[in-house]
Amino acid sequence: MDGKPVTSCLVLAVEADGTSITTIEGESVDGKLSPLQEAFKNNHATQCGFCTPGMIMSAKALLQRNPNPTEEEIKDAIEGNFCRCTGYRQIIDAIEEAAKIIQSEVRNA
Numbered sequence: 001m002d003g004k005p006v007t008s009c010l011v012l013a014v015e016a017d018g019t020s021i022t023t024i025e026g027e028s029v030d031g032k033l034s035p036l037q038e039a040f041k042n043n044h045a046t047q048c049g050f051c052t053p054g055m056i057m058s059a060k061a062l063l064q065r066n067p068n069p070t071e072e073e074i075k076d077a078i079e080g081n082f083c084r085c086t087g088y089r090q091i092i093d094a095i096e097e098a099a100k101i102i103q104s105e106v107r108n109a
């Protein structure tokens with residue numbers, strides 16, 4: 001909401017009124033996966049999909065404010081999103097890979 005991750009089930013509709021909302025559906029553009037989504041796919045960081053939208057939106061907000069996060073900063077950013085399928089190693093690896101890809105894209109732009 002307005003570029004910051006929120007726990008959507010705890011946000012009242014009146015609080016969201018007039019804000020900009022981006023969901024996981026807004027992460028891909030023209031059907032093309034974003035670098036974060038590609039990294040999650042490449043690292044087998046998704047399975048059931050319940051936690052994945054929260055993980056990716058939390059990671060997106062992290063990488064926007066900190067393009068080169070440490071593993072601890074990644075863990076802090078995804079805290080509160082619980083995955084019971086993959087474990088967290090693949091998710092952390094995916095976010096680290098996405099950070100490298102995004103930094104490379106910025107350098108080559």
Ligand code: FES
Pocket residue numbers: 045046047048049050051052082083084085086
């Ligand atoms: Fe299953 Fe996250 S992929 S809970």
